Amino acid sequence: MLDPVLTQELPSFVTHLECSITGKRYEADRVQELSEAGRPLLVRYDLAALAKSIDKETLAARTTGFWRYREFLPVRRAENVVSLGEVVTPLIPLANLSGGQVIVKDEGRLPTGSFKARGLALAVAMAKELGLSHLAMPTNGNAGAAMAAYASHAGLRTTVFCPDDTPEINVSEIALQGAAVYKVNGLINDCGKIVGAGKTSPGWFDVSTLKEPYRIEGKKTMGLELAEQFGWDLPDVIFYPTGGGTGLIGMWKAFDELEAMGWIGPKRPRMVAVQATGCAPIVKAYEDGVEHAPLWENAHTMAAGIRVPVAVGDFLILRAVRASGGFAIAVTDEAIAAALSEVAAKEGLLLCPEGAATYAAYKAARTDGRVKDHETTILFNCATGLKYPLPAVDRHIDKDNLPDLASL
Ligand SMILES: *Cc1c(COP(=O)(O)O)cnc(C)c1O
Numbered sequence: 001m002l003d004p005v006l007t008q009e010l011p012s013f014v015t016h017l018e019c020s021i022t023g024k025r026y027e028a029d030r031v032q033e034l035s036e037a038g039r040p041l042l043v044r045y046d047l048a049a050l051a052k053s054i055d056k057e058t059l060a061a062r063t064t065g066f067w068r069y070r071e072f073l074p075v076r077r078a079e080n081v082v083s084l085g086e087v088v089t090p091l092i093p094l095a096n097l098s099g100g101q102v103i104v105k106d107e108g109r110l111p112t113g114s115f116k117a118r119g120l121a122l123a124v125a126m127a128k129e130l131g132l133s134h135l136a137m138p139t140n141g142n143a144g145a146a147m148a149a150y151a152s153h154a155g156l157r158t159t160v161f162c163p164d165d166t167p168e169i170n171v172s173e174i175a176l177q178g179a180a181v182y183k184v185n186g187l188i189n190d191c192g193k194i195v196g197a198g199k200t201s202p203g204w205f206d207v208s209t210l211k212e213p214y215r216i217e218g219k220k221t222m223g224l225e226l227a228e229q230f231g232w233d234l235p236d237v238i239f240y241p242t243g244g245g246t247g248l249i250g251m252w253k254a255f256d257e258l259e260a261m262g263w264i265g266p267k268r269p270r271m272v273a274v275q276a277t278g279c280a281p282i283v284k285a286y287e288d289g290v291e292h293a294p295l296w297e298n299a300h301t302m303a304a305g306i307r308v309p310v311a312v313g314d315f316l317i318l319r320a321v322r323a324s325g326g327f328a329i330a331v332t333d334e335a336i337a338a339a340l341s342e343v344a345a346k347e348g349l350l351l352c353p354e355g356a357a358t359y360a361a362y363k364a365a366r367t368d369g370r371v372k373d374h375e376t377t378i379l380f381n382c383a384t385g386l387k388y389p390l391p392a393v394d395r396h397i398d399k400d401n402l403p404d405l406a407s408l
Contacts, residue, residue, distance in 0.1 A: 003067070005062055005064055005067050005068055005081075008078055009077070009078050011071060012071070013053070014029075014043055014044070015044050015046050015279060015331050016028050017044065017213055018042050019036070019042075020040045020041065020042050020315075020316055021035070021037050021039040022037050028043070029076075030130065031130050031205070032212070033211055033212055034211055038312070038314060040211075040213070040216065040316065042134075043074050043213055043216075043217050043252065044281050044356040045257065047257055050148060051261040053265070054070055059200045062221075064237055066088075066118055066121070066218070067081060069224050069225075071124060071219075072220070072221075072257070073217055074126060074213075074214060075122070080125045082124055082125050082153055082187055084121075084122070084149060084153060086111060086275055086327070087109055088225055089107050090105075091104070091105055091106075092363055094343065094346075094359075095343070096148060096346045097242050097272065100157060101373065101377060102217065102253065102362060102377045103235070103379070104343075104351070104355070104378075104379045104380075105222070105381065106349070107222075107381060107383065108381055108383050108386075109398070111150075112145045112146045112149045112177075114146065114352075114387070115219070115380070115383070116143045116147075118220035118222065119146070119217075119250075120143065120146035120149075120218065121146070121150050121218070123149040123207050123214045123218065124151050124153075125154070126212075126213075126214040127212075128156060132205045133157060134156070134157040134158070134159070134160040134202070134203060134205065136160070136161075136205065137160060137161070138188050138194070139161070139163065139166070139174075140166055140386075141164065141170030141174075141238070142160070142382075142387075143164050144174045144181065145161060145170055146201075148174045148178050151178070151179075152177055152178030155289040157330060158178065159179065159180045160179045160181040160182070161182050162174070162181065162190035162191065162326065163184060163187050163188055163196050164182075164183040164184060164185055164186075166183065167304065167388060169387055169388075171347075171391075184285050187299060188308060189350065190308060192370045195208060209243070209308075209311075211312065215251065217249070218252040219246045219249070219250030219251070219293060220252075220254040221254070222247055222250060222251050222255075222274030223252070224254045224258070225255070226238075232264050235376040236266065236270065238269045238271055238272065238326075238378045238380070239253070239274055239359075239365075239380065240271065240273060240358070240380050241272060241274045241275075241305065241357050241382055242275055242306060243283055244271040244311050244312075245316065245317035247380070248271055248273060248317050252316075252323075254405070255330040262278050270324050270326035270327075270363065271320050273317055274330075274357050275328065275330045276301030276306055276333060277331065278300040278307075279309060280305065280319065280328075281314070281331045282317055283312065283328040284296075285318055286318060286321060286327065286328035287328070289316060289352075291314070293310070293318075293371065294403050295310040296309040296310070297309070302353050303334075303336055303352075303357050305353075305383065315328040318375075329361045329364060331364065337353075337358045339356040339357070339359040339360040339363070343359055344385070348380075350386065352381060352382060352387065355381030358381070362379060367386075
């Protein structure tokens, strides 16, 4: 049986969109991209009416993943909801490594194996609702896969551009899930320029990170879900692997909306933006005490999902980090690889490199005292580790000439 939240008409409480930097008001219910100031648009709701329409018990009775928050989301008509079987992602304590106060939220369990499913499900649903038919994006892999999957399911066309060092598995899954996908001899911002060039002709709609208003709303559901899983009392610290920062911005928005609705109090987790030392524009801006992060030259890291040299939402990430009393921290690829192996071997949990970066950053923050051992800490594992190239195993035995099995 399908959960009624996927099929029933439910009210939506969107009032308008708002420029995240100037506060200028924009109309909802029509196609919008960046604001005139070139910054992300945020969706605003009648939160008082939303609070009257639903209660925590009703929510608890629903069985689906992020679509359980239908009333908190912008989709107006049920026919535009697009679902591939989302789940509430599990919380997995790292009991062996931390005694259990460090908890991984494992987003790798979502459709297409990454948390990009959240943002892209919403972007695709809204594209459908607004009558768009051909979506395009630059991607390091997971976003393109999620867009292709949800758009094909919804009957929309997609065109995707990847840097040519994108993992082969991502390029293949994008192609198999119905997109026209091209490898480009450049970085993600070079791919973004190609998408920009195709906007007027052939008329692609640009679904790049934060360039349309709805991926943030999808990522916002991570904050709603975390709050619900913690009984509406948020954890102390959140480590988030930060590329474009959609998830960090989205969770921060979720917490503000929940507080305005009276569902949580003023307590906030300290938000920690984790990047790689080979691409750390947000960490540099945080340390320099500024609100905008200049383009990071020669970006490189094995954690492709956070290899984002420039973020249009930089100031939103930095404001959330600072307002929460958190910080931004960079870790080396060596620390990421070591963290990945350690968590896999000790906990039986295969993280993606970006997820492993959060564990490496957590360890550094424990050492320097920025996180205390009694604090409940969430690490975001944003994709399944199975999507990434894994180290080869080259131990063989000869079935006809077995060694002493006790020596194995
Ligand atoms: C996209 C992505 C990120 C970064 O997410 P943002 O919310 O855009 O900062 C991190 N890890 C993986 C695996 C990703 O696909």
